[in-house]
Amino acid sequence: MPKTRGVTHSAHVLVTLENDIFSGILPPGASLDEEALAQRFNVSRTPVREAMLQLIQSGLVEKKPRQGAIVARTDVGDMIRLFEVMSELEGVCAKYAARRMTEAERSQLSDTHARSDAALSAGRDDDYYKLSRNFHLMIIDGTHNRDLIDITNRLGIKLVPYRRFQLSYPGRSDSNLKDHAAILQAILDRDPDLAAELSRKHTNLQGDVLAEYIATNSGKAAEFAGSHSHAG
Known part of the structure; x- marks a missing residue:
């Protein structure tokens, strides 16, 4: 798989391994050897x-004594519960951001959304994801509440690979952008209740989409992994 133009080697390795884990190519318990991976990706x-x-850090891989790094077992129920918690936290963040963001911060949020739109239209998927993530981070920072920012960001790190992967689901990037447009407008209108409601629904939907993908593709992933183990 060639490295996408403009993407660092580590980012390319990261996204490819995330996709392999979610699709079942790398099943739970699979060993991840640094030397073998370096050879696979032709990098140091x-x-x-x-x-x-x-x-x-995101929990997709764990290190065990005498086993090294292995793919962690992903529990769909645990993942959904994480999204449920995150949806409430981001709802609170959107509410306070609508009240507290400065004019400069609102302008920067609008600019980030416009750049996201341009990136998606141009097919720059990696740029789109980064801008989409920045959109969320700017709203979190816009609460001006250090404790809320810390709690939300720490949970957000665990959801980074899930959020990135669910955007590959057909139509999700367009839907994601429309959600952001509505959340942005609520914040610009200084409507905290609407901003909170839209943000909660947006994050919950991300979890639902990913859970559906895993449920509908788990059989295919197992079949793929099984056929490759026999072929080896």
Whole structure:
């Protein structure tokens, strides 16, 4: 798989491994050897190590004594519960951002959304994801509440790979952008209740979409993994 133009080696390794994990190509318990991965991606071990650290941080990979790094078991129920908590936190963040964001912050949020629209229209998927994530982070920062920012960002790190992957679901990027447009307008209108409601629905939907993908593709993933193990 060629590296996407403009994407760093570590980011390419990270996204590819995330996709392999979600699709079942790398099933739970699969060993992840740095040297083997470096050879697979034709890179040094440094970008592989950087990608592995992020996978461990997000919970997709775990390190066990005498086993090294292995793919963690992803429980769909746990994932949905994380999205439920995140939806409430981001709803609160949107509410306070609608009340407290400065004019400069609102302008920057509008600019980020416009750049997201341009990136999606141009087919720059990696740029679109980064701008989409920045949109959420700017709203969180707009609460001007350090404790809320810290709690939300710490949980958000665990959801990064899930949020990135669900955007690959057909039509999700367009739907995601429309949700952001509505949330942005509520914040610009200083409507905290509407901003909170839209944000909660937006994040809950992300979890629902990913859960549906995993449920409908788990059989295909198992079949793929099984056929490859026999072929080896």
